Amino acid sequence: MRQDEEADIKYRFGKAIRRRRRELDFSQEKLGELAGLHPTYISGIERGDRNPSLENIEKLAQALDLSLAELFTRYVAEAKGKP
Amino acid sequence: MRQDEEADIKYRFGKAIRRRRRELDFSQEKLGELAGLHPTYISGIERGDRNPSLENIEKLAQALDLSLAELFTRYVAEAKGKP
Numbered sequence: 001m002r003q004d005e006e007a008d009i010k011y012r013f014g015k016a017i018r019r020r021r022r023e024l025d026f027s028q029e030k031l032g033e034l035a036g037l038h039p040t041y042i043s044g045i046e047r048g049d050r051n052p053s054l055e056n057i058e059k060l061a062q063a064l065d066l067s068l069a070e071l072f073t074r075y076v077a078e079a080k081g082k083p
Numbered sequence: 084m085r086q087d088e089e090a091d092i093k094y095r096f097g098k099a100i101r102r103r104r105r106e107l108d109f110s111q112e113k114l115g116e117l118a119g120l121h122p123t124y125i126s127g128i129e130r131g132d133r134n135p136s137l138e139n140i141e142k143l144a145q146a147l148d149l150s151l152a153e154l155f156t157r158y159v160a161e162a163k164g165k166p
Contacts, residue, residue: 009141009151053134058092068092069160073152 008081011048013057016075018046020064034063048082091164094131096140099158101129103147117146131165 021031021042028046032039036059044050045060052060061071104114104125111129115122119142127133128143135143144154 009137013137051136051138053136054092054096054140055134057137057140067160069152069156072155077150077152 009076010051011082012079013052013076014046014048014050015079016071017042017060017064019079020066020071020075021046024064026064031060031063035059092159093134094165095162096135096159097129097131097133098162099154100125100143100147102162103149103154103158104129107147109147114143114146118142 017031021028026034028039028042031037032042035042035056037056041050041056045052057071058068061068064071066075100114104111109117111125112122114120115125118125118139120139124133128135140154141151144151147154149158
């Protein structure tokens, strides 16, 4: 997988999490609380700086009231890569 | 997220990877080669012992000729949890 593709999935995942969080009108603090993750970790994810594990991805999906399938189909797949 | 749910997603993810690998008639060595991951890492994932990162999940999906949406919708969602 090329370097830019790797960076791209983290970037797209971050955009997807941000989009869904805003749809639910959650702050990063609230999402962190619901997911059991630190708010700075949430902001790092949304910036595309983090490479979350499968378990943290599921914690985020559950906190955002999405199945993993919904998260990856309706949000991550639709998120644009880096301009 | 409860402890058993966490273990469950790794278990279900492993089953999903194994099912798709066998559909393609790949050995763990071949999947490792295509994904750029060590074969022992692949077997650890399939046993549900590993907690792969987003980037490694994408490497696996690409090696298995699946989008992330397909992987999570058609394979992970359909994998049974621990008996």
